[in-house]
Amino acid sequence: MAQRDVVFPSGRQALYERNRYSPAIRSNGFLFVSGQVGSREDGSPEPDLEAQARLAFDNLNAVLAAAGCTFADVVDVTLFVVDPESRLDTLMKVLPDYWGEAPYPTLTGVGVTWLSGFAFEIKVVAMLPEPDQP
Template sequence: MTVREVVFPPGRQALYERNRYSPAVKANGLLFVSGQVGSREDGSPEPELTAQVRRAFINLNAILKEAGCTFDDVIDVQVFIVDPQTRFETIWSVVPEFWGEAPYPTVTAVGVTWLYGFDFEIKVIAKLPGNSA
């Protein structure tokens, strides 16, 4: 059985405990990060789309940092977008602020109809530093 070593970003434990999931789990040299949305400290969404995307990346980066990683350690990305036909270009204009340089991680983008009041969610898998997995 794989042991789950949970990673909590600073100041967000209550949100994850209330919603009953782990923000990230270390296992077998990898970091599996739950989907991150553009939520403020109280869990409410940033109302404006570009601010929401930036906040999602800030929340993601807080988890990566707590695990000893950066976005450069990310190898796989999944993004979920409500109404991607009208929002994709706006969202993707923010991504370079956080994405880093090539080679880029793999990406799967999925259009969805509902994200609990949010318009964008990002979920990643990263390689933990010092591991050859």
């Protein structure tokens, strides 16, 4: 089995190791990013929904940056939302601040019943930048 090419954002490796998963894996020109939530440095949820969503995007952007990517490289997004009927308007208000300009990535939204104390999680697949050609 090939060694996984793991990407860790600065300052959060202990949190990922404690929870026994990788924040992102590089494979065949893509970056597969684990679901990111609006967790504070200690891993606890940010209580305010809008602030939690912004923090989830900030955490996502830190993982992307650690791999040399930005949200512009994202091709596929999956959003997980607890009680989407009451929360979707707030979340959709936050998206444009991070989404960038069209063309947008693909999007799948999933309503869930539990996210370990969080209301929102975002999982993405991004294209890795092509290495500089000699």
